[in-house]
Amino acid sequence: MSLEDASLDIVPGELLAVVGENGAGKSSLMNVLYGLYHPDAGTFLMDGKPVRFKSPRDAIAKGIGMVHQHFMLVPTLTVAENVVLGREPTKRGLLDLDRACDEVAATAKRFGFQLDPRARVDTLTVGSQQKVEIVKALHRGAQVLILDEPTAVLTPQESDELSQVMRGLVAQGRTVVLISHKLKEVLGVADRVAVMRRGRTVAEVRASETTVSALAALMVGEGSRGAAMTGVPATAVATTGLSGTGTTGATEARPLAPVEPDAPATPTGPVVLEAKDLRATGDNGRPALQGVSLTVRAGEIVGIAGVDGNGQRELAEVLTGLRKLDGGEGTLLGGPLAGLTPAMAKARGVGHVPEDRLARAVVKAMTVEENVALGRHRQPPFARGPWVDFKGRRERTNQLLTGYDVRPNDPTVALQALSGGNQQKVVVARELDADPKLLVVVQPTRGLDIGAVAQVHERLRDAKARGAGVVMVSLDLEEVLALSDRVYVLYEGRVTGHFPRKDLDERELGRRMLGAEGSHG
Missing domain, CATH: 3.40.50.300 (P-loop containing nucleotide triphosphate hydrolases)
Structure with a gap:
């Protein structure tokens, strides 16, 4: 930039x-x-x-202080230890934790924050972690x-x-x-x-x-x-x-597309995903999914809402074969969820736009056209028999780059030469071009500008209109409300609410995202 x-x-x-x-x-x-x-x-x-x-x-x-979108906190340290890090009060050459806690408590009180200085950061909600970042900046005189x-x-x-x-x-x-x-x-x-x-x-x-x-x-x-x-x-x-x-990983500004006025209240297509009591373990060894049940039909967008870290990513990985189930059962496009692998999911017609594109979706050293062909490199128009169809691959890639306004519009450049937003456009274009029967998208418009956001939203609606079932995980509640026919809310790996479109209410969804008891629908 x-x-x-x-x-x-x-x-x-x-x-x-x-x-x-x-x-x-x-x-x-x-x-x-x-x-x-x-x-x-x-x-x-x-x-x-x-x-x-x-x-x-x-x-x-x-x-001058700055709080970045991705917090700069040490999860295993306490609130006080994070706030005074680099400016620690000492006693006999060691951290004076009691004094640090007193000083941080005084700063928090002065500015109206309620924080326990001795609490470990990894036990706090996202909102409380953000308060720690703000207190850290204010404590340093911002x-x-x-x-x-x-x-x-x-x-x-x-x-x-x-x-x-x-x-x-x-x-x-x-x-x-x-x-x-x-x-x-x-x-x-x-x-x-x-x-x-x-x-x-x-x-x-x-x-x-x-x-x-x-x-x-x-x-x-x-x-x-x-x-x-x-x-x-x-x-x-x-x-x-x-x-x-310069370069920055921060998400850029983008107003969301308006809510679709004629979204169907009750999708009537066949069931493409039926899951009951799904259980899975997170990367930290703790339970990530604790009995999640959901249904997705052809021709609907099902939104998954929740504060970051409440099982959304793990659910998407289970549905795409990237994470194994510990328990529960389900069927996905006519086959069992148990034992699903990414290759099996793709063969059944599952498309996936992951949260971490660099780790899960692309090979950044390969060219744009090579990345567009990933997963379909043995099929037309990317291949002719056992051979690469270079002309067909180039033509299809050019079509997608133009259609999604990818810049630079050059199939031969390495993907890593593109900005993060343009890399995301390539992934979305590739997955939608495969005409999936079930599309699992996680943060599909992260890093995109106003025009690209509207375009991706329209393409997701197009996929729904063609009969695809769409599972959309987004941390942006406005995006969930704008696109979803139904919404499931996850909190600590459990469903705390299920809302049809006619009952979508931002405040109620927010309550369920914070763990309010009960379920809806």
Whole structure:
């Protein structure tokens, strides 16, 4: 990703949101502010004085903190140990844990957080882990706090709580910079919104003076910079004309496609998946699935909702033959689930877009066209008899790259030369091109921009219309609500709710994601 003459003003005591498409440069700009990236040109001013950070240590020393989407915590350490890591209070040369706990408790109380300093991080919910990251930054003196996609894996209730935390920090004189793809959420919490496109800041608007549709238009280039710019008061931090390149694993902003208005209330196709009391063990040796039952019919999208780490990934792996069952039974496309392997699943007509594409879906050193042919390399149009059909493979790959707007549009480049979002497009295109009977997708639009998200959503609906059953696992509740005919909610490896489309309610789903007892439907 690159910055091209990017500018941004950050005002003391405000909540500034930064939005833009995939590759717009939001995370790159934030990484410059935090000292992770070094600009090739331009100036960076704090209180009117030029500064240049060699590392995040310099940024922290100047009062800038950043909470990344993927938390930088040590799971086996306590809350206090994580917060003081690198700045530990000592006694006789050893960590003074009691003092650390007291100091961290005082910081948490000062900013209104409820955290047990002695609790191990790996026992906390995702929302509480995020609070630990925020407290860590504040404990180190952050006056400007950058939050990268902070609500991506939170329930609606946790998102509301975080909004209150952000506004509370601003009320205490702190400055919050929020990167978020949820435009409605942005408008509900931000004072000002900066829109980036292709490495430039193209608009700055007051949140109270714009709309979701107006922001979306600005993101894709349909709005006017001149009409959107607003006056900005004296700044604490300003970047002017920053240019440079960098890479980041952060998910980029993308508004979701609207809810399909005519989704069928009761799919009537034949059952393609029937599972009862599924049990499986996670990578940590603990139970990951503890009696999951679900049904999927042809011609429907079944959403799997839940806070990250509650069995969704393991369920997808069981359904695609990547993880063995410890118990339970089921049938998948006419065959048993027990003993299923990835080769057997593919032979029955299962498509899979995994959560970790680099580990499960692609060979990054191979070319794009070789990756497109994976799994079907012995079939037309990728093969003719026992021989590779180079012409057929090239033609089909070109069709898919054009249809999914993959950039660069070159079948011969190594997959690793593509950005993460474009790699994801290749995987989605390949799996849907195989015309699966059951499609298992996990985080299908992670890293995609507004246009690509809408396109993938439309392709999933097309697959449903052709008669495929779709199991969609997404940590984004808005995406689940937008696409699903029915939704199962998982909590600690169990189904805590089953909702037909007519009963989908964001708040109720959020309650079940947090483990509320009972089931629905």
